[in-house]
Amino acid sequence: MSTYGQFCPVAKAMEVLDERWTLLVVRELLAGSKHFNEVRRGVPKMSPTLLSKRLRSLERHGIVERTSNGSRATYALTPCGRDLVGVVTAMGLWGLRWIGEMGEDDLDPHLLMWDMQRTIPIHAWPRGRTVVRFDLDDVAPKSARWWLMVNGDVSDVCDFDPGHDIDAIVSTGLRTLTRIWRGDESWELALRAGSVTVGGTSDVRRAVPGWLGQSTLAQLAAVPA
Amino acid sequence: MSTYGQFCPVAKAMEVLDERWTLLVVRELLAGSKHFNEVRRGVPKMSPTLLSKRLRSLERHGIVERTSNGSRATYALTPCGRDLVGVVTAMGLWGLRWIGEMGEDDLDPHLLMWDMQRTIPIHAWPRGRTVVRFDLDDVAPKSARWWLMVNGDVSDVCDFDPGHDIDAIVSTGLRTLTRIWRGDESWELALRAGSVTVGGTSDVRRAVPGWLGQSTLAQLAAVPA
DNA sequence: CAGTATCCATTTCGATACTG
DNA sequence: CAGTATCGAAATGGATACTG
Numbered sequence: 001m002s003t004y005g006q007f008c009p010v011a012k013a014m015e016v017l018d019e020r021w022t023l024l025v026v027r028e029l030l031a032g033s034k035h036f037n038e039v040r041r042g043v044p045k046m047s048p049t050l051l052s053k054r055l056r057s058l059e060r061h062g063i064v065e066r067t068s069n070g071s072r073a074t075y076a077l078t079p080c081g082r083d084l085v086g087v088v089t090a091m092g093l094w095g096l097r098w099i100g101e102m103g104e105d106d107l108d109p110h111l112l113m114w115d116m117q118r119t120i121p122i123h124a125w126p127r128g129r130t131v132v133r134f135d136l137d138d139v140a141p142k143s144a145r146w147w148l149m150v151n152g153d154v155s156d157v158c159d160f161d162p163g164h165d166i167d168a169i170v171s172t173g174l175r176t177l178t179r180i181w182r183g184d185e186s187w188e189l190a191l192r193a194g195s196v197t198v199g200g201t202s203d204v205r206r207a208v209p210g211w212l213g214q215s216t217l218a219q220l221a222a223v224p225a
Numbered sequence: 226m227s228t229y230g231q232f233c234p235v236a237k238a239m240e241v242l243d244e245r246w247t248l249l250v251v252r253e254l255l256a257g258s259k260h261f262n263e264v265r266r267g268v269p270k271m272s273p274t275l276l277s278k279r280l281r282s283l284e285r286h287g288i289v290e291r292t293s294n295g296s297r298a299t300y301a302l303t304p305c306g307r308d309l310v311g312v313v314t315a316m317g318l319w320g321l322r323w324i325g326e327m328g329e330d331d332l333d334p335h336l337l338m339w340d341m342q343r344t345i346p347i348h349a350w351p352r353g354r355t356v357v358r359f360d361l362d363d364v365a366p367k368s369a370r371w372w373l374m375v376n377g378d379v380s381d382v383c384d385f386d387p388g389h390d391i392d393a394i395v396s397t398g399l400r401t402l403t404r405i406w407r408g409d410e411s412w413e414l415a416l417r418a419g420s421v422t423v424g425g426t427s428d429v430r431r432a433v434p435g436w437l438g439q440s441t442l443a444q445l446a447a448v449p450a
Numbered sequence: 451c452a453g454t455a456t457c458c459a460t461t462t463c464g465a466t467a468c469t470g
Numbered sequence: 471c472a473g474t475a476t477c478g479a480a481a482t483g484g485a486t487a488c489t490g
Contacts, residue, residue: 002245002461002483005270007331007403008340009320009442010252010313016324017316018243020227020463027235036472045230047464052473062323073472080323088235090315091242095234098287098305099241106232115233178232217234227463227481245483261452272484277453296490298452454489461482468475 001057013087016061021046023091025054026084029064029077031118031216036073041114092217100184107174109136109143110159112181115215117148117157124210125150131164132208138173150211168200168208183218226282241286242312246271250279252313254289254302256343256441261298266339317442325409332399334361334368335384337406340440342373342382349435350375356389357433363398375436393425393433408443 001019004011017023021043028042040051055075058064063081067074077084113134129151136144142159149156149164156162170177176195179185187209190196198205213219226244229236242248246268253267265276280300283289288306292299302309338359354376361369367384374381374389381387395402401420404410412434415421423430438444 003328003330004246004249005330005333006249006268006336007327007333007407008249008252008317008336008440009324009407010317011249011320012324012327012331013316013320014248018245018248020243021229023239023243024229024231024233024236027233040472043231045464047466048473049465049475050463071471083319083322086315087312087319090311091238092233092235094308094312095236095238097308099234099237102232102237103228105228105230106237108230108232111231111233182232182234215233265452270484272486273453274455274485275483278483296451452490455487457485459482459484461480463478463480465478466476469473470471 016063017084017087019054019057021050022054022058023084023088025051025058026063026077026081027088027092029075029081030085030088034074034076036075039075042111044108044110089217089220093221096183096217096221102175102178107178109139109146109174112174112178113146113148113157113159116181116212117155119213119216120148120150120155120211121213122150122153122155124213127152129164130211131162131166132168132170132211133166134177135169135171136174136177137171138175168198168204170196170198170208170212172196181212181215181218183214183221187212238312241288242309244279244282246275247279247283248309248313248316250276250283251288251302251306251309252317254300254306255310255313259299259301261300264300267336269333269336314442314445318446321408321442321446327400327403332403334364334371334399337399337403338371338373338382338384341406341437342380344438344441345373345375345380345436346438347375347378347380349438352377354389355436356387356391357393357395357436358391359402360394360396361399361402362396363400393423393429395421395423395433395437397421406437406440406443408439408446412437 001015003015024043025039028039033039033042040048043051055064059066062078065076065078129149131147131149134146134148145159147158147162149162172195176190180187180190198208226240228240249268250264253264258264258267268276280289284291287303290301290303354374357373359371359373370384372383372387374387397420401415405412405415423433
């Protein structure tokens, strides 16, 4: 960490937070990840060495607390770390408002499905096991099909057929699904425009947008403070 | 600028903003600086080459607009740039709340006086010319004495005697003055503890804290949202 | 005043492989 | 699972001097 030599609190904060990846790691911890490889899932392009380094640095700064219960290490935000929710949110809302364009490299079906799986409003789903399949038509075959399930109060996602009955099939492109998830487009408009189609009983088709919803940030943006 | 390869708006925002110095340049522009060397005053430890590079980068990203009226270049934030006030504020409030410790290198009388000069509530000062001298007792002689003046609706600061009558003398240490300015301590407590003394007529001595006030961020922090 | 030019030490980071 | 070890390429940025 290099310093700025300024008393200004913005500078003091940036000394800690302006390093590459740092705030994304915090975002993952805010989203609820507790273990090393759980965090990694949210920042798959970060090398484990670097993640380790960042976690250590955050620990040194009193933002993260690491506890090693026997063999399993657990990471948690301290109160100071939890208070970064304001920074992460401000950053995200600004990004959402002003950086609409995503390059091809920004689109990642793994990342998208993982984020959806952990964010969807489980309470809005039916009681029993419910499975939605996603067919992404513009993606290499091995990452084109995903199964998202809710059973009781647990959600799961995988890229292979888990063998259960499928309640709905969402067919669309990765970019479209990402844009809807981010809140750049609405389910309604996309469905009407035909850039997304949903298969299933008519009840289910009507319900799917409510099952999936949108990213946490999009929900915040929809309720302008 | 390197990329993160994530669709997440936080990542997209950080791609633009996580480079060293970037957000501090934005802070300066938000504070009202319009010209190259004006911005420099707020980030004196940044090399001009790098400042130039950052301004260009901000311009490319649609955050800053540069206009060259003849020979004088002017920088201004675009609406997108102005909207970063939320990010800068969140960052600053977090820094203020959680990073209290300042190293010796973080203390800079130039920077402090410059920030005070541009932030003080001029309307709270008397009508005629009013001069406050600062004597910093723990600073090298050549940076230990400062004159802060208000005349009409213009404030000024310098490190040499401008030759006007002095209305008040504030004697304290650089660290104390910085802490008060940031809002870490209050004028009242510092005066009572004797870590600051103010010379002048009793009316003036009572008025000085109100003339000086505190940094913009400290004012925001004092009104918890 | 408003920047450029140059140069190099240092850091940083990504890739890959490996370990208890 | 939860990291560490190693290495080299790239870039980052600080210092300094210079220009129209």
